[in-house]
Amino acid sequence: MVRISEDLIRRRAEHNNGEIFSLEEVSLHQQDIERIEHIDKWCRDLKILYLQNNLIPKIENVGRLKKLEYLNLALNNIEVIENLEGCESLQKLDLTVNFVGKLSSVESLKQNLHLRELYLVGNPCTEFHGYRQYVLACLPQIQWLDGKEIGRGERIQALQELDAVRRRVLEQEVDYIEKREEQKRSGLKETTEKQEDPQINQLLSENQNGSHQNPESSSKAHTDSEDKEKEFWEKPCPFTPESRLEAHRHLEDKRRSKEKEREKPKNKTLRTLITADGRVMNVNEPKFDFSLTEDENNCMLLDLHVYRHMDTSLLDVDVQPTYVRVTVKRKVFQLVLPAEVKPDSSTAQRSQTTGHLLLILPLAHGEIKLKKPTARPASVTSNQNTKKETRPVPGRELLEVDPGLAGRLANIVPKGKESSHKPLQLSQPHQRCGIEERPVSKDFVDHPEVPPLM
Incomplete structure (x- = not known):
């Protein structure tokens, strides 16, 4: 109540x-x-x-x-x-x-x-x-x-x-009141008979205990229960407050028995996700369609066709270096990856139109493609037999000119204008623009601890 x-x-x-x-x-x-x-x-x-x-x-x-x-x-x-x-x-x-x-x-x-x-x-x-x-x-x-x-x-x-x-x-x-009194008496009599029925009492006790002696008795009790249920709803009865209350209580008892059955621990065989020797198994309990591809950015893309109208809060994604596990309403989807990935750098996205779940899994040992550095030509003097070492100045980059460009740079000025424009002289490749080398005096001592002049 x-x-x-x-x-x-x-x-x-x-x-x-x-x-x-x-x-x-x-x-x-x-x-x-x-x-x-x-x-x-x-x-x-x-x-x-x-x-x-x-x-x-x-x-x-x-x-x-x-x-x-x-x-x-x-x-x-x-x-x-x-x-x-x-x-x-x-x-x-x-x-x-x-x-x-x-x-x-x-x-x-x-x-x-x-x-x-x-x-x-x-x-x-x-x-x-x-x-x-x-x-x-x-x-x-x-x-x-x-x-x-x-x-x-x-x-x-x-x-x-x-x-x-x-x-x-x-x-x-007055006639209706007499009829109602008769209905009440007959309803009370039927209730008493049901309470004294041994078969009903046995079914009630078995439902309360929640167990049977053997599978045969369980199957028989289930069949008897279905017959009683069918008889209850198909039996004609007058439409009275008692019959309505009885139907309500019958439904309430049935609901409570279902709740008790739900609360009982079920001996359900758990699916093996990882074997005793550590081998990860491929599992697809929700029976989702999926595709696994690799893109140009050294990432694997797992497209999982999740239910379109399912709330994202019901998805639980677990990315490991060698496998991916997605739990959907207590059903597990597990896939072994062909290569090792980075779990910390992985991301998950959900499509708003199709509902698909996209996992972006960067490869842990992917090839990193870098541009090859261009080799600089060696410093060559005009004589080409003697090499001159130059000490780089901290904080300043030396600009070097390829000797092969000297001829092309010298012909930049059009013909006929040689008198007004002199060609660029590149006889000394190491000579810096605007800086003239001076001869070192005889009294100059190169001390190693003294920094070079800027």
Whole structure:
């Protein structure tokens, strides 16, 4: 049984920053609630209350909600309309698909003067002869009944025939109440028989223990369980609050048993990723298509065709020097690489259009292609028989000229203009531009510790 707690309401009040005392609207639908409680104390300012699709058998603890305008109690187990007199501002009441059989209980809504819409579709009382005329005559303030607008002539006629309609409705109501009592007795009897059935008790005990003696008994128990399940849903039964509650509890028990089965440790055979002797295996549990290529930058490219609409947070990539492992929803893709790579320099990219995962893996022993340095010609004097060593000056680079260029550089000046332009003389290749070598004096001593002059 689910109870209405402060934490439940606070979680449903996210739009109000979790504050429940000033709530004007709260939705508690599909929570398997079996009783209305605490709301009238914690949320006095409520205007809209959604309680549809629960297991509520009785309308209670809402009389203090003076500002309540809309109450939705569709798809519950309510049989009587009651305890709504205090909801002074109530304008719309939805009781679709409940079990209201006591139609005379609608007269309790006479004090809700602002009530404009009432929905009773799917209730047993709607099958009574004179149902609509009786409701229109008893509640003159409503303007819509079961989604259909009430006309003036229809209301006048209902008021004129009220006495006869009320008598007919009360007679049908008595018959329905007797039928309901019989349904309750038969439902209680069936419940007692099920509890005393030894086969059902055996199946329940086996499900609770979670184990069987041998595979044959396990298979037999599974077959019996399927037969019981099929019989439960195919067996005809009256549509009553008890049958609806029984179906809900059956589904709840089945859900809990599945959760227990899920929590049990499974003896699943683990796939071997690395053998005992350290050999890495190729594994493709998710059965992805992939391609492995090599580009011009000494990198291997692994294109893994991952599911297109899968979130990237579900991917776990592990790059090792000799293999790559990608885990997707507990399924492992592992590939042994043909060459050693650099894990620290590897990158992973995800395509936004195809969803493919691209791994860029730089090779650890790739060839580094460098440009070959050009060899400089040796310094040659004009005599070419004697070589002169030159000491390089720190911080200054010597410019050398290829002697083979002397002829070409000397003919740069066009013919006919030799008188005005003299050809470039390159008789001394080591001579620097603008610097004239001077003869060394006799008193000069070359001390090794003295730095050269700049």
